[in-house]
Amino acid sequence: MADTDTQNARAATKGHEDYEAELRAANETVYKHSLELARLKQALEVANAQQENLLHFISHEIKGYLTKGQDAFAGIAEGDYGEVSAQVKELAAGALGEMRKGVATVMDILDASNLKNGTVMFKKETFDFKTAVLDVVSQQKPAADEKQLGIQLNLGNGVYTMVGDQEKLREHVIRNLIDNAIKYTPSGSIVIELSDGDNKIHFSVKDSGLGITDEDKPRLFTEGGHGKDSIKVNVHSTGYGLFIAKQVVEAHGGKIWAESEGQGKGSRFTVELPLSF
Amino acid sequence: MTAFDTIAEKIILEQELVIGPLAWSEAMKVSGMQVAADHTVTIQNGDPKAAVDRLVAQYERLFGRASHEVCREAVATLVKSMAPADVPTSLR
Numbered sequence: 001m002a003d004t005d006t007q008n009a010r011a012a013t014k015g016h017e018d019y020e021a022e023l024r025a026a027n028e029t030v031y032k033h034s035l036e037l038a039r040l041k042q043a044l045e046v047a048n049a050q051q052e053n054l055l056h057f058i059s060h061e062i063k064g065y066l067t068k069g070q071d072a073f074a075g076i077a078e079g080d081y082g083e084v085s086a087q088v089k090e091l092a093a094g095a096l097g098e099m100r101k102g103v104a105t106v107m108d109i110l111d112a113s114n115l116k117n118g119t120v121m122f123k124k125e126t127f128d129f130k131t132a133v134l135d136v137v138s139q140q141k142p143a144a145d146e147k148q149l150g151i152q153l154n155l156g157n158g159v160y161t162m163v164g165d166q167e168k169l170r171e172h173v174i175r176n177l178i179d180n181a182i183k184y185t186p187s188g189s190i191v192i193e194l195s196d197g198d199n200k201i202h203f204s205v206k207d208s209g210l211g212i213t214d215e216d217k218p219r220l221f222t223e224g225g226h227g228k229d230s231i232k233v234n235v236h237s238t239g240y241g242l243f244i245a246k247q248v249v250e251a252h253g254g255k256i257w258a259e260s261e262g263q264g265k266g267s268r269f270t271v272e273l274p275l276s277f
Numbered sequence: 278m279t280a281f282d283t284i285a286e287k288i289i290l291e292q293e294l295v296i297g298p299l300a301w302s303e304a305m306k307v308s309g310m311q312v313a314a315d316h317t318v319t320i321q322n323g324d325p326k327a328a329v330d331r332l333v334a335q336y337e338r339l340f341g342r343a344s345h346e347v348c349r350e351a352v353a354t355l356v357k358s359m360a361p362a363d364v365p366t367s368l369r
Contacts, residue, residue, distance in 0.1 A: 024339075024341070026339035027339055027340055027341070028340055028342075028343065031295065031296065031339075031340035031341060031343055031344055034295045034344050035295045035343055035347060038294045038295045042294075232314060233282075
């Protein structure tokens with residue numbers, strides 16, 4: 001009986017030791033895999049940083065060349081280099097427009113990179129959001145008219161004086177949303193609404209355009225996040241516009257979101273901004 | 278912060294990259310080593326070299342030889358500038 005007990009005890013100890021050894025081996029294996037992953041992650045971070053730096057450098061250089069070209073064409077179009085024929089003037093004006101688009105594209109990439117790195121300074125100035133919306137609408141109206149799109153303004157008589165970076169909100173948020181609505185609406189109308197409440201500004205742009213599929217929704221506000229078919233409509237899209245808009249809105253303590261019932265059913269983009277941040 | 282505090286902290290930080298927060302909880306179990314809530318590491322009275330050795334052993338006991346190598350690599354530059362006699366045995 002005593003012998004059997006001893007044998008059982010030895011077997012239990014042996015089983016326990018085996019189990020411990022197995023566990024230790026499993027731990028080591030998991031550790032080695034984690035180590036491999038950690039090293040890959042580090043290498044990826046370095047590669048990403050290098051790529052980011054290169055992208056920043058190239059964008060900066062291209063922006064410089066485009067700006068010089070832009071100035072030259074503006075000079076020709078405006079007669080700074082003497083009188084030129086109407087044909088040359090027209091060519092220069094066309095080239096100037098293209099240069100401006102080029103600068104805007106490069107600026108989008110640079111801005112996105114800077115926002116991601118947290119190297120963007122936001123001004124805190126008091127301005128009227130409603131005036132900014134009206135300014136942008138009047139600037140964008142010719143593009144809407146060209147496509148025979150109606151723009152309906154529902155701007156409530158509220159308090160729209162806010163503190164924030166006027167230029168960034170105007171260019172990256174208001175202009176971007178209206179510009180997108182015009183670009184992605186082949187026909188129909190655009191409704192721009194503004195209201196206030198709870199110390200917040202509620203701004204929305206609704207269109208009867210292409211709409212957003214469920215598949216596209218998750219990548220809408222991501223870096224370089226094109227909608228599946230958006231590139232077919234707007235070949236010049238960088239995919240950074242909504243990403244930048246989100247960064248700017250969130251830097252002001254606000255929220256931005258999109259709603260759509262699906263493809264071909266239009267979409268509505270809403271921005272909620274606190275009056276001060 | 279002493280050179281040994283720095284060595285211990287670097288080792289824990291490197292282990293954290295691989296095993297996450299477990300690196301800190303394991304370091305807290307090492308006798309002679311105090312890990313504050315803000316993750317400041319202080320080696321208390323006693324032999325600091327032995328405390329570092331115990332830290333390395335703590336990881337090795339759980340995760341094997343590979344974790345020992347990670348500790349050694351983490352502080353390779355620091356150790357180079359030390360007199361050989363001052364280097365904890367586990368890191369030689």
